[in-house]
Amino acid sequence: MLKKFLERTLEWTSSLCFAGLIAVVLLQVFARLFLARSPHWTEEASRFLMLYMVAFASGLAARDRAYVNVDFLLNMFKGRLRAFVDLCIDLLSIVLMVTIARYGWDNAMVGRIQTSASLSIPMHLVFMAVVLHAVSVAFYTAIHIIDDLAALFGQRRSS
Template structure:
């Protein structure tokens, strides 16, 4: 299997969310000191940034095919059987993610009228994170299914 590209949209977006999250948390910290009064929106914004960062980060892990695996039983199988097993797992995973994307879409529609407490938007923007991440993961699973996965040796985690 060819090595994934070093940078991707998912990784860059998750990193930007993380950097902005650090800034918002610093505003919260300094806002609790006598230096200045922190804005009321910072707590909700930090929570939203965290959720978006985590979901997009999951999509980046999927892009790199770096999720946790217990492959000791699969490693006992011949290469052809291992390829079939991983294809079946990917197809099941694709079905689950499709269902989660559908749930995410319905949730976005259902919450589009809910006004947030402190941010000038609706709750749908928060719930859109799960929908967007599910679509990104579906995209990566389909690309993996269309390509040929190298299953000759299980990948060892790099430290």
């Protein structure tokens, strides 16, 4: 239930950020071509939308194991050995994501006293995209760890 809700939320929010990014960039292009002045905030808005789009979509990429890897080497392993290698990779990924989340949080808290130049958005909200990325990837990686352990001990993998 939680997994499905999180998936739908990440799908919708990444899609909304993508649609917003397209709208903002089209507005900027239109304004530069046809208007006397173009809005000054569009560049900053497009950066923030891109950042959050990637943050929302990164968990979905982790869910599908869609991150770049050296699969020709991984495909040489079969059965329990492959499950062990996957488990090691996933454990290292969790350590990395927890580290990123921890320091991302610290960085976001520093940003509480700053606002963005054009949109006057508190920068800690922008910096929280890093934490969102790390937490969503860690969530799906934890699910993969459960699958890896099941495969390692002879049970069928769910993914």
